[in-house]
Amino acid sequence: MKTLPIWLRSLLLPMIFLLAGCSSRSIQMYTLDAGSAAQPQRTAYAHATVRVDYPKGIEDTMGTRIYFSRSDLTQSYYQYHQWSKPLNRIILAQLIEALQRSHIFHRVIDYASEARSDYTLETTIYRFEHRIEKERSYAVVSVGLRLLRSDNDSVVKSRRFDYKIPAPTTDAKGFVLAANEAMKRLSVEMTRWLAH
Secondary structure (H helix, E strand, O other), X not given: OOOOOHHHHHHHHHHHHHHHHHHOOOOEEEOOOOOOOOOOOOOOOOOOEEEEOOOEEOHHHHOOEEEEEEEOOEEEEEEEEEEOOOHHHHXXXXXXXXXXXXXXXXXXXXXXXXXXXXEXXXXXXXXXXXXXXXXXXXXXXXXXXXXXXXXOOOEEEEEEEEEEEEOOOOOHHHHHHHHHHHHHHHHHHHHHHHHO
C-alpha cells in the first residue's frame, strides 16, 4: 500500500481537523411555552369532555426541524437548531394545557385516550415558520381549529388564527421567542372563542 507524499499529508491533516471541528458542533434544542396565558372561563361546556386530536399539517414542517424563509417561494431549515420533539406534539401539549387551565370543559383528554368524549377539537397547522425580511424577522403562525360533536362529527364552530409576531433577532432563538408570543396569543384567543 502506497503512503501519501509528505506535502499531501500536510494539506490533508488540517482539513481533517477542520471538518472534525465542524461536525462536533452541538445542536440547540427548543420548545414552546405559552405559560399561563389562558384564563378560566365559564361556559355551557362545563360538564363536557373534549378530546384534542393530534395536530395535522404539512408533513415536512411537523418534525423537529425549525424552518425559515426569505420569500414565499423558498424555505430552508436551521442545521444546528431544532425542536425538542416533533412540532405537532409540542403544539398538542400547549393546546391541552391551555384548555385545562381555562376550565371551559370538565375534562380534557388527548387523541390516544379511549375514554368517551362529547366534543373533539381538530387542529390544522397551516404555517409555523421564521420569516426573514432584510433586517427584520417574524414568527409566522397560522392555525385552524374546529370543534366537533363527537357523536355525529358535526362542526360546532371553526376558526383560523393567524399571527405575524416580530422577532427580537433574526436567528432561531429570536424566532422561538416570537413563536412563544404567538402561542400565548393563540391560547388566550382560543379559550375566549370556545367560551362564547
